Amino acid sequence: MVTGYNRGGGFYPFWCRSETVALGGKRIDGKVKRSKSSRQWLDRHFKDDYVKKAQQAGYRSRAAFKLLEIQEKDRVIKPGMRIVDLGAAPGGWSQIARGLVGEKGQVVALDILPMDPIAGVDIIEGDFREDEPLAQLRNLLGENPVDLVISDMAPNVTGMASVDQPRAMYLCELALDFARECLKPGGGFVIKVFQGAGFDEYIKSVRQSFGRVVSRKPASSRPKSREIYLVAGNFKI
Numbered sequence: 001m002v003t004g005y006n007r008g009g010g011f012y013p014f015w016c017r018s019e020t021v022a023l024g025g026k027r028i029d030g031k032v033k034r035s036k037s038s039r040q041w042l043d044r045h046f047k048d049d050y051v052k053k054a055q056q057a058g059y060r061s062r063a064a065f066k067l068l069e070i071q072e073k074d075r076v077i078k079p080g081m082r083i084v085d086l087g088a089a090p091g092g093w094s095q096i097a098r099g100l101v102g103e104k105g106q107v108v109a110l111d112i113l114p115m116d117p118i119a120g121v122d123i124i125e126g127d128f129r130e131d132e133p134l135a136q137l138r139n140l141l142g143e144n145p146v147d148l149v150i151s152d153m154a155p156n157v158t159g160m161a162s163v164d165q166p167r168a169m170y171l172c173e174l175a176l177d178f179a180r181e182c183l184k185p186g187g188g189f190v191i192k193v194f195q196g197a198g199f200d201e202y203i204k205s206v207r208q209s210f211g212r213v214v215s216r217k218p219a220s221s222r223p224k225s226r227e228i229y230l231v232a233g234n235f236k237i
C-alpha cells in the first residue's frame, strides 16, 4: 500500500496523487474505471476508523496506531533512545518514535520510497536489500550501537503466496541480521512478519538472539491480514 502526505506532514490518501497508477484504474473519457478489488479497497479505506483517526491526529499513516498499541503494551520506546525505523514511509512510525524519544534521542528512517522530512528524523531513501543504503545507514549511525530496531517493511504484493511470502521473509531476515549487527546488549526489535511459510523458523531464529519475544496483533491491524508483530527485547550478543 502506498499512502501519501503533504509537505506540512498531514495525511492524505495516495489516490489524491496518482490514483490511476496506484489503484490500477483505467482513465476512460475523463472518468476513472476501477477494478472491483480497487473499489473494495477504497470502500474499506474510507470506512476505516483508523484512517479517520490518523487524519485527525496528523499521523501520516494508520500504521502509526499499530506502534502506539505495541508501545502501550510493551513500552519499547523510552526517552533518549536511538532507533532505526525500516520501511518507514510515509512516516507514521517515525512520527511516533520521534515524539517518544524526545530531543536527546535519535531516529533514523529508511525506505525505498521517498519520504517527506520529519523534524529530528534522519531519512535515507534506498532499497534495504542493497549495499549502498545499508552503508549510508551504518555511516549515519557510526560506532555507537542502537537501542531499538523497528521494521514495518512489506514488499509490494502480487497476490501469489508462493512469491509474496518468500519476499516478505527475506526482508525480515535482513532486518534481523541488521538488528544483530547494530543493537546494544539488552536492545529491542519490533518487526512485522507475515504468517505463512518460514514464519515458525523465523520466530525460532529471533528467540536465539533475544531473551524475550512476544507476538502482537494490534486491534488496528486488519483482522484478515496475515501480518503479526514480533516484539523482542533483551538482545543477547
Ligand SMILES: C[S@@+](CC[C@H](N)C(=O)[O-])C[C@H]1O[C@@H](n2cnc3c(N)ncnc32)[C@H](O)[C@@H]1O
Pocket: 060, 061, 063, 064, 086, 087, 088, 089, 090, 091, 092, 093, 094, 110, 111, 112, 113, 126, 127, 128, 129, 152, 153, 154, 155, 156, 171
Ligand atoms: C506498511 S508500509 C510502512 C508504514 C510505516 N511504518 C508508517 O508508519 O508510515 C511498508 C513500507 O515498506 C517499504 N519497503 C518495502 N520494501 C522495501 C525495501 N526493500 N527497502 C526499504 N523499504 C521497503 C515500502 O516502501 C513501504 O513504505
